[in-house]
Amino acid sequence: MGEKGNKSVVQNSKINPDDGNKFNFIKNDDDVDYNLTINQIIDEIANGGEDIVCDWMREITKYPQTTDACIMDENVSKNRFQNILLYDNNRVKIKDKNRGNDYYHASYVDGYDKVGRYVLAQAPFDEYTESDFWRLVSTAKPNMIVLLAATLDDKGVAYIPQFWCTGKKQKRYFKDLAVRTLEINNLRHWDLYNIEIIDKQYSKTQTFTLNLIHYRGWTCDNKVPEYILDFRAFFQLRKAETDVKKFDGPIMIVCPTGTHRAAFFAAIDIIIDRINQEKRVGIQPTVEIISKQRYGSFIFFEHYLNLVETITKHCVSSNIVDLHMLAQVEVKKEKKNV
Structure with missing residues (x-):
């Protein structure tokens, strides 16, 4: 998907792994896993527990892909976590080789109704990856950036650099690329910045x-923030604005690894979109296709559990789930713990 000739084509994808993606399975008319309702998913997890998740992982890891670019000598230092590789097939390439090579730790991931809807990217961690990050933004032209990380860790130590300006009208330069913050809206749990990218590498400056x-x-x-669904609602409004303004670029989701939180948030967005449109869930196929497009996604049991719990909260608050069914599941859990 990084280049037009290499796109993993999903026909009107809706994140169904059986719809034409060459890394996925042949579609059967009775696609049971895809057509499970939220109530059936909850019951399956409650009854099967970790064994179900292990079955999912076996399916996900059936078809290994190449990861050559990320282990090349000139690119190794650009990977913050050496155990998180990058698939070659759908990596996002920087297309301005006069300022450096084409490598950044980022992948295209399909959305509910659009191929390459998201770019899942590692957050910059030094001055070199900061420059490469904005080069990537300048060439990929995402319609927004979603950053899922505090700049400081629990001990007050810098976890990711402040790679954008937090002051209004402030500007940072990366050679002939400038990044300026135009507007700031500080909210309780998140902040919204309107950012201008000025690229002077061309004969005519692009902005x-x-x-x-x-x-x-x-x-x-491994822990989902308390207000994740509120944040997703805020994000949805911004996403709708980009649709109205006909911004065609992908949504760039950034976290320290570019994998764990980013993949989780993409999955939440995809699954809730499907629930709203079809009243179907598709947790397993959603996780499968994201995992095949972004290395290391959903490798921990907690990630699956958090995903199911968050989707359940959404369905309960939206009156989609059968509350009696949910109560029965809770009773089963209590009996198992006795």
């Missing part, structure tokens, strides 16, 4: 603007 939403309260990969 475009986008929103950067910083969810500064997300501090742990």
